[in-house]
Amino acid sequence: MTTSLHIHRIAFVQAGWHADLLDGARDAFQTRMTELGVPADRIHHFDVPGAFEIPLFARRLAKSGQYDAIVGAALVVNGGIYRHEFVAQAVVDGLMRVQLDTDVPVFSMSLTPHHFHSHDEHYGFFDGHLRHKGREVADACVGMLLALANAGSPTPTKESLT
Template identity: 60%
Template sequence: MTHPTPQTSPRIAVVAANWHADIVDQATDAFVATLGEHAVTEVDFFRVPGAFEIPLKVQRLANSGEYEAIASCAFVVNGGIYRHEFVASTVLDGLMRVQLDTGVPVFSAVLTPWNFHESDDHRDFFRAHFVTKGRELARTVLQTLEVETA
C-alpha cells in the first residue's frame, strides 16, 4: 500500500463526542498517531457534546470543501433507558447521508457496547478497545483515499 507523502498529505477532520472522553480520546489519539506514521499530518480535531451532534458537525465540515475525509468517534452506552441503540443508529444514518450527499468520505468509530458498567475493568477494556478502533479507522481512511486517487 502506498501512503501519502508529506507533500500530498490530505487534510482530514476528526469529530469526537465529549461523553466518555477518557475512552473516546483513546481512539482519536490512536487515529492521529497512525495517520502520522503514514505521513498524514494535516488532521483537524473537533469536539461536540455527544454522539447525536456529530452528523451536523460532519455535514458542515464536508460542505466546507476543506477536507478529503472526515472521521468520527463516540461511545454510546446504555444509560438505563432504552435510547442508546436509537442514538447510535441515528448517528450512523446521518453520517452515511452526509457521505452520499457531499461525496466526502465519512468514517465512523461511533461504537455501542452491548453492556457497559462504570467499573475500572470495563473502562480499561474499552480504553484498550478504542485504541484498536482508532488504528483501524486510520487504516480505513488511508485505504479509501488511496483507492480514490488511483
C-alpha cells in the same frame, strides 16, 4: 505502509460523552495516521456535545470543501433506557448520508457496547478496544482515500502520487 497521497486535511469529530475513553482513540488515530505518512498538522480535532451532534457537524465540515475525509467518534452506552440504540443508529445513518450527499468520505467510529460500566475492568477493556478502533479507522481512512484517488475521484487531490 506509507501513503504518497497529498492530503489537505482530515477532521476527527469527537463526542463529549466518555471523552476520557475517546481521547485514547483519537490519540491512536493520530499516531497511526502519522505512521501512514499523514503529517500531524493535517489532522484537525473537533469536539461536539454528544454522538447525536456529529452528523450535522460532519456535514458542515464536508460542505466547507476543506476536508478530504471526516471521522466521527463516539461511545454510545446503554444508560438504562432504550435510547442508546436509536442514537447509535441515527448517528451511523446520518454519517452515511453526509458521505453520499457530499462525496467526502465519512467514517464512523461510533461504538455501542451491550454492556458498559465505568468500573476499572470495563474501563480498561474499552480503553484498549477504542485505541485499537482508532488505529483501524486510520487504516480505513487512508485506504479509502487511496482507492478514491485510484478511481479518479476528485477527492483527494493526486498532486503527490508517485
